[in-house]
Amino acid sequence: xxxxxxxxxxxxxxxxxxxxxxxxxxxxxxxxxxxxxxxxxxxxxxxxxxxxxxxxxxxxxxxxxxxxxxxxxxxxxxxxxxxxxxxxxxxxxxxxxxxxxxxxxxxxxxxxxxxxxxxxxxxxxxxxxxxxxxxxxxxxxxxxxxxxxxxxxxxxxxxxxxxxxxxxxxxxxxxxxxxxxxxxxxxxxxxxxxxxxxxxxxxxxxxxxxxxxxxxxxxxxxxxxxxxxxxxxxxxxxxxxxxxxxxxxxxxxxxxxxxxxxxxxxxxxxxxxxxxxxxxxxxxxxxxxxxxxxxxxxxxxxxxxxxxxxxxxxxxxxxxxxxxxxxxxxxxxxxxxxx
Amino acid sequence: xxxxxxxxxxxxxxxxxxxxxxxxxxxxxxxxxxxxxxxxxxxxxxxxxxxxxxxxxxxxxxxxxxxxxxxxxxxxxxxxxxxxxxxxxxxxxxxxxxxxxxxxxxxxxxxxxxxxxxxxxxxxxxxxxxxxxxxxxxxxxxxxxxxxxxxxxxxxxxxxxxxxxxxxxxxxxxxxxxxxxxxxxxxxxxxxxxxxxxxxxxxxxxxxxxxxxxxxxxxxxxxxxxxxxxxxxxxxxxxxxxxxxxxxxxxxxxxxxxxxxxxxxxxxxxxxxxxxxxxxxxxxxxxxxxxxxxxxxxxxxxxxxxxxxxxxxxxxxxxxxxxxxxxxxxxxxxxxxxx
Numbered sequence: 001x002x003x004x005x006x007x008x009x010x011x012x013x014x015x016x017x018x019x020x021x022x023x024x025x026x027x028x029x030x031x032x033x034x035x036x037x038x039x040x041x042x043x044x045x046x047x048x049x050x051x052x053x054x055x056x057x058x059x060x061x062x063x064x065x066x067x068x069x070x071x072x073x074x075x076x077x078x079x080x081x082x083x084x085x086x087x088x089x090x091x092x093x094x095x096x097x098x099x100x101x102x103x104x105x106x107x108x109x110x111x112x113x114x115x116x117x118x119x120x121x122x123x124x125x126x127x128x129x130x131x132x133x134x135x136x137x138x139x140x141x142x143x144x145x146x147x148x149x150x151x152x153x154x155x156x157x158x159x160x161x162x163x164x165x166x167x168x169x170x171x172x173x174x175x176x177x178x179x180x181x182x183x184x185x186x187x188x189x190x191x192x193x194x195x196x197x198x199x200x201x202x203x204x205x206x207x208x209x210x211x212x213x214x215x216x217x218x219x220x221x222x223x224x225x226x227x228x229x230x231x232x233x234x235x236x237x238x239x240x241x242x243x244x245x246x247x248x249x250x251x252x253x254x255x256x257x258x259x260x261x262x263x264x265x266x267x268x269x270x271x272x273x274x275x276x277x278x279x280x281x282x283x284x285x286x287x288x289x290x291x292x293x294x295x296x297x298x299x300x301x302x303x304x305x306x307x308x309x310x311x312x313x314x315x316x317x318x319x320x321x322x323x324x325x326x327x328x329x330x331x332x333x334x335x336x337x338x339x
Numbered sequence: 340x341x342x343x344x345x346x347x348x349x350x351x352x353x354x355x356x357x358x359x360x361x362x363x364x365x366x367x368x369x370x371x372x373x374x375x376x377x378x379x380x381x382x383x384x385x386x387x388x389x390x391x392x393x394x395x396x397x398x399x400x401x402x403x404x405x406x407x408x409x410x411x412x413x414x415x416x417x418x419x420x421x422x423x424x425x426x427x428x429x430x431x432x433x434x435x436x437x438x439x440x441x442x443x444x445x446x447x448x449x450x451x452x453x454x455x456x457x458x459x460x461x462x463x464x465x466x467x468x469x470x471x472x473x474x475x476x477x478x479x480x481x482x483x484x485x486x487x488x489x490x491x492x493x494x495x496x497x498x499x500x501x502x503x504x505x506x507x508x509x510x511x512x513x514x515x516x517x518x519x520x521x522x523x524x525x526x527x528x529x530x531x532x533x534x535x536x537x538x539x540x541x542x543x544x545x546x547x548x549x550x551x552x553x554x555x556x557x558x559x560x561x562x563x564x565x566x567x568x569x570x571x572x573x574x575x576x577x578x579x580x581x582x583x584x585x586x587x588x589x590x591x592x593x594x595x596x597x598x599x600x601x602x603x604x605x606x607x608x609x610x611x612x613x614x615x616x617x618x619x620x621x622x623x624x625x626x627x628x629x630x631x632x633x634x635x636x637x638x639x640x641x642x643x644x645x646x647x648x649x650x651x652x653x654x655x656x657x658x659x660x661x662x663x664x665x666x667x668x669x670x671x672x673x674x675x676x677x678x
Contacts, residue, residue: 036397043399043400043401043432043433043435043436043438043498043500044399044400044401045397045398045399045436045507046397046398046399046400047395047396047397047398047504048387048390048396048397048398049395049396051387051390051396052391056386056388057386057387057388057390058375058384058385058386058387059384059385059386059387059441059442059499060382060383060384060385061382061383061385061442061444061476061477061497061499062382062383062444062477063444063445063446063477063478063479063495063497064479065446065448065479065481065483067481067483068483068484068485068486070483070486071485071486093382094382096382097382097384099382102398103398103400105400105401105402105497106402107402107404107446107495109404109493109495137400138400138401138402139402140402140403140404140495142404142406142493143533144404144406144407144409144493144533145407145533146407146410146488146491147407147409147410147487147488147491147492147493148486148487148488148493149485149486149487149488152485152486153486154448154481154483154486154487154493156402156446156448156479156495158400158402158444158497159382160398160400160499161382165386168384194482194483194484
């Protein structure tokens with residue numbers, strides 16, 4: 001049986017089919033009982049009977065790419081992690097509204113299909129999907145000579161998750177006096193690569209750097225975007241009142257955090273309360289970039305911000321010792337001040 | 340209020356925001372009552388309470404692109420139809436399993452963001468979404484210099500629809516003696532553009548062609564991919580037993596139609612029973628291409644095949660006079676013979 005929900009398009013149909021054959025088993029390992037794989041001809045089928053138990057189920061959907069992190073993968077010729085970056089980014093994007101993933105679809109395109117490379121990328125997607133119980137329900141590979149530069153790919157993912165309305169997180173209950181807790185990022189995650197690549201272009205990306213604690217630049221830049229689902233679930237199950245979640249992506253803390261503020265709310269973030277990974281210091285030093293621009297472009301070591309009432313802080317940190325208190329919610333006009 | 344579910348990434352954040360501002364109103368016109376737009380921060384929210392009335396709701400999802408039809412749009416500098424192509428392609432892809440669309444998300448990337456161009460493309464998506472009652476729930480625009488060729492874009496869409504299990508169409512009831520009805524395509528739809536562009540490269544695409552009944556090559560190649568939802572719904576509501584539906588995309592009738600056959604079933608398709616649009620004849624003549632290759636690459640004027648029992652044929656054709664009988668289901672080993 002072929003996995004017909006995973007299709008390919010373009011001039012080299014044979015290469016596309018070979019890629020599909022190579023990745024088929026990895027995709028199947030992500031199938032949850034809801035996936036109706038035997039009847040999937042054109043679209044992927046996902047049964048949602050169990051949502052009948054929800055008070056008021058809401059689907060949460062997001063499409064995103066990994067930006068020019070694909071060019072880092074291309075330069076290092078390392079293709080097994082970029083799919084994980086993509087899935088984890090998408091998982092976090094819907095997690096901040098309280099949703100858990102149901103299924104994911106990917107899209108990979110390049111000027112010329114390389115079946116092994118594409119299968120490696122999709123297997124990375126499957127690895128990350130499996131880790132969060134998300135079905136890799138379908139996808140598309142496309143060969144588009146004339147559109148893409150030689151050797152480069154684009155990688156796009158769409159995730160669909162669900163949240164029951166009473167559990168929807170939208171930041172509306174955030175109030176002055178609440179505490180901002182932070183979870184560390186592993187590196188740039190999937191944002192700021194155009195700037196980082198430009199600044200670091202003249203360096204040898206395969207040479208260990210003392211400034212990076214012995215990591216190479218290639219390794220530091222390819223560090224896998226971390227998913228925060230298990231950590232947030234630990235807080236939910238522990239009864240913590242999560243009033244707001246912000247996934248720190250393009251635009252950094254300064255642009256992302258205010259997106260969840262209700263009227264009349266601001267925040268202060270206190271530097272020194274978390275570990276700013278050395279790759280950020282290296283980029284800032286070499287590029288001679290201002291603090292303000294750094295905090296607008298990069299996550300600076302914080303991948304997820306969690307707003308809880310002061311009285312829940314101690315229990316949250318007991319449940320998840322990794323958490324650090326990085327800031328405070330105050331009255332204001334919607335801004336974030338980095339102190 | 341900004342439409343935060345429509346995000347942009349890349350180096351030129353300002354251009355991305357301008358594009359979002361330009362397309363915002365068009366996107367809003369697609370919102371169905373299920374869209375919770377006021378609380379959408381990161382992902383798009385879509386309430387599915389009404390699916391509680393289903394016996395067993397199944398989500399059907401598909402991701403696809405429009406291939407190098409984007410290069411035709413680029414060459415003709417006409418950007419208002421390519422978004423319609425994308426949405427309609429996706430609508431048809433899930434329609435063949437009996438699903439009607441709930442929501443759609445798009446992704447547009449290029450080396451340099453052109454806000455007006457992107458807004459025009461997304462407005463095209465919105466036009467097509469509105470026509471089928473599908474919400475344009477979110478999207479992403481990305482600027483990726485170094486990945487894309489100058490002036491070219493890629494355009495990717497993901498659709499999520501729903502079908503109640505008793506109404507799922509999977510071809511399993513197709514049997515020998517059934518009739519194959521056809522609905523016309525408007526042109527190449529979204530497949531075969533790499534070959535067509537190569538063969539027609541040396542012609543003036545803006546000059547009216549007698550062979551195309553006065554159309555230019557550019558017009559013929561940009562003819563909008565047609566959605567078949569209303570036509571198929573007319574048959575459903577008229578009580579026609581639709582045993583199988585095949586959307587004729589990449590691979591043509593020969594590769595797509597057998598995907599829905601149960602064991603022991605083949606089909607014959609009779610040329611001359613439908614109108615083969617002149618663009619196909621022109622491509623075949625200039626490229627000196629075999630009939631076999633033409634039927635493998637292009638839809639040849641048939642965009643949707645519908646399998647019904649013989650005793651329903653007359654009523655189906657009365658409901659939808661446009662339908663023509665193009666073939667017959669026979670016993671066999673899964674092939675399609677073009678007579």
